[in-house]
Amino acid sequence: MRGVVLTGPGDVRVEERADPRIIEPTDAIIRVTAACVCGSDLWPYRGVDKSAGPAPMGHEYVGVVEETGADVRNVKAGDFVVGSFFASDNTCEICRAGYQSRCVHAVPIGAIGTQAEYARIPLADGTLVATPGPPDADLVPSLLTASDVLGTGWFAAVAAAAGPGRTVAVVGDGAVGLLGVLAAREMGAERIVMFSRHADRQKLAIDFGATDVIADRGDAGVAALKDLLGGLGAHGVIEAVGTHESMMQAIRSTRPGGHVGYVGVSHDVELPGNExxxxxxxxxxxxxxxxxxxxxxxxxIWSRRIDPGRVFDLVLPLEEAAEAYRAMDERRAVKSLLRP
Amino acid sequence: MRGVVLTGPGDVRVEERADPRIIEPTDAIIRVTAACVCGSDLWPYRGVDKSAGPAPMGHEYVGVVEETGADVRNVKAGDFVVGSFFASDNTCEICRAGYQSRCVHAVPIGAIGTQAEYARIPLADGTLVATPGPPDADLVPSLLTASDVLGTGWFAAVAAAAGPGRTVAVVGDGAVGLLGVLAAREMGAERIVMFSRHADRQKLAIDFGATDVIADRGDAGVAALKDLLGGLGAHGVIEAVGTHESMMQAIRSTRPGGHVGYVGVSHDVELPGNExxxxxxxxxxxxxxxxxxxxxxxxxIWSRRIDPGRVFDLVLPLEEAAEAYRAMDERRAVKSLLRP
Structure with a gap:
């Protein structure tokens, strides 16, 4: 099959890779309908995260089940499925408490690589959720966001305690931050403030429910937010970048007793205990x-109440994965969808 | 009046200080019935926190109202009162959300110094709570703990999400940690694990409700805890020390999705973002x-359901404050009570 491989910083190739096959009786093989490039994929792409050698890429996916292992009960061949970026048994104590990404048997899908024609999904029963039927084509991008960026923005909004009467600020105007805006709106937040200096992302944020936009960042952004809110920080802040600066901006933007929901994969962050x-x-x-x-x-998504697929502003065939990465790296695209 | 002054590291003196008087119409003057030495007082005592010069000491107190400013409504002369270690208006948005220690008008009582015969309490209406009447003498130590160490241990247990069916671990066997045990028990925690290597503190922890004691600390303590709990960390962990080591022990002792309640005043803590x-x-x-x-x-306390005053294992007249500090510094006492 064809699949994306990162051979070194900036070097994305689509190569022949071995067809996946059932290894464990809990596995499923899916034919990938759509995959995409994640902001977190840019860390190894930029060489910030070192990888040991050529690595398959991709951890977001929707697809059709081709084959299931002997123990799989919840999905069957032909089902259209969405899964998360960590495989999980969904039965252990940690999963039952709602922390499936830290399942005691968790498997990172990124090590498998879903930017490919097919993928083996471990722990299929606990990982995959079938849609009510084959989706209309226009729903596929939105369903794909549920696999990571929507689910991640949603979790961040929950962690930021978004809800009625609350003001939520969002640090990071990538797909996760933008969908954090959408999530906060769905949860009934009264006011949603987006930090962004890019007109296209500001616009999408407003479409998703942002009530205010602040172009400043860092401590200037914090000051602007407090000006806007009468001197206090927000009730909740979503952090969707993962740098030290963005974490400190998020913490300083939150009022005492408020909630920071941070989902940007952490890089160079050292939180000063005293502050x-x-x-x-x-x-x-x-x-x-x-x-x-x-x-x-x-x-x-199925009921068309939300339309998170709008974060995809570039759609390319899998073979053009290199351009999908480049466009995101150069911020020409918010998020790139790949069609195998 | 007589009052404690720290003139330099290790140098605690009881000196003549000016009698406090009403400055703001929201002030009250109290005659201090009992004060005490806090673990956090040991930081400047040991010279870890530098102070600019001779400093009045003490932020925990119970006493009798002597005089009130013109605007004070909630307490009156003769009332026996307990107050917290931050004065707060208890009316601002932050106070109403339950974060009075970060009131927009907060005043640290430590800058006033309650290890003295009298003290001026700012924002008396928002800060002081009167008891139902003059307390029996044996209730005074317990009421004094409510001023800080009990209230702090209680907050830590709330932050650690202590409750029925939950396992709570406690890092730090000082008065706050010990009262964190008591708080977790009152909140219905099923299992309470105390990290302690001191026999007297282990015993008090068990009296307060600890079900298990672990003498190891750091990563060895984390490993021992996980052994005890079948491989997972605790649901909630109370951190009541404030060092980098204790914070990391608390975080590593907590299962994914669990809660760390940290109340040790932070020193030398730098939290690694990735971990x-x-x-x-x-x-x-x-x-x-x-x-x-x-x-x-x-x-x-009034109904004698809890007896937190047992953390005081040394009671001295105010004039012997130097010994009260020394005994805690040398770990001969868990907590010293001072009677002006």
């Missing part, structure tokens, strides 16, 4: 337990 | 909003 102590905020985040939210998100 | 991200815990803490809990804590 954190007196900030008196709630801090919660990490790899989003997307599986917790999948049934609800699929419902919202 | 924190994949830990997927909730982190909440800071200076405890003791005022939020005071009415409930006074009720529990």
């Amino acid at each position: 954190l102590f007196f900030a008196a905020v709630h801090l919660h985040g990490g790899p989003a337990p997307v599986r917790r939210f999948l049934p609800e998100l699929i419902d919202l | 924190l991200f994949f830990a997927a815990v909730h982190l909440h803490g800071g200076p405890a909003p003791v005022r939020r809990f005071l009415p409930e804590l006074i009720d529990l």
Whole structure:
């Protein structure tokens, strides 16, 4: 089969890779209908994360089940499925508490690589959720977002305690931050403030429910936010970047007793204990337990209540994966969808 | 009046200080019935926190109202009162959300110094809570704990999401950690694990409700805890020390999705973002909003349901404050009470 391989910084190739096959009786093989490039894929692409050698890429996916292992019960050949970027058994104590991304048997899908024609999904029963039927073509991009960026933005909004009467600010105007706006709106947040200096992303944020936009960042952004909110920080802040600067901006943008939901994969972050102590905020985040939210998100998409697929502003055939990465790296695209 | 002054590291003196007087119409003057030495007082005592010059000491107190400013409504001369270690208006948006220690008008009582015969309490209406009447003498130590260490341990247990069916671990066997055990028990925690290597503190922890004791600390303590709990960390962990080591022990002792309640005043803490991200815990803490809990804590003490005053194992007249500090510094005492 054809699949994306990162051979070194900036060097994305589509190569022949071995067809996946059932290894464990809990596996399923899916034919990938759509995959995409994640902001987190840019870390190894840019050489910030070192990889040991050529690596298959991709951890977001929707597709059709081709084959299932002997123990798989919940999905069957022909089902259209959405899965999260960590495989999980969905039965262990951690999964049952809603933290499937930290399942005691978790398998990172990124090590498998879904930017490909086919993929082996471990722990299929606990990982995959079938849609009510074959989706209309225009729903596919939205369903694909549920696999990671929507589920991650949703988790961030939950962690930021978004809800009625609350003001939520969002640090990071990539797909996750934008869908954090959408999630906060769905949860009934009264005011949603997007930090962004890019006109196209500002516009999408407003379409998704942002009520205010602040172009400043860092401490200037914090000051602008507090001006806007009468001196206090937001009740909740979504952090969707993962740098030290963005984490500190998120913490400083939150009022005492407020909630920071951080989902940007952490790089170069060292939180100063003394400042954190007196900030008196709630801090919660990490790899989003997307599986917790999948049934609800699929419902919202299926009923066309939300349209998160709008974050895809570039659609390319799998063979043009290199351009999909380049466009995101150069910020010409918010998010690139790949069709195998 | 007589009052404690720290003139330099290790140098605690009881000196003549000016009698406090009403400055703002929202002030009250109290005659201090009992004060005490806090673990956090040991930081400047040991010279870890530098102070600019001779400093009045003490932020925990119970006493009798002597005089009130013209605007004070909620307490009157003769009332026996308990107050928190931050004065707060208890009316601002932050106070109403339960974060009185970060009130927009907060005043640290430590800058006033309650290890003295009298003290001026700012924002008396928002800060002081009167007991139902003059307390029996044996209740005074317990009421004094409500001013800080009990309220702080209580907040930590709330932040650690202590409750029925939950396992809570406690890092730090000082008065706050010990009262964190008591708080977790009152909240219905099923299993309470105390990290302690001191026989007297282990015993008190067990009396307060600890079900297990682990003498190891750091990563060895984390490993021992996970052995005890079948491989997973605790649902909630109370951190009551404030060092980098203790914070990391607390985070690593918590299962994914669990809650760390940290109340040890932060020193030398730098949280590594990447580890924190994949830990997927909730982190909440800071200076405890003791005022939020005071009415409930006074009720529990008044009805003799809880006996937190047992953390005081040394009682001295104010004039012997130097020995009160020394005994805690040398770990001969868990907590020293001072009687002016």
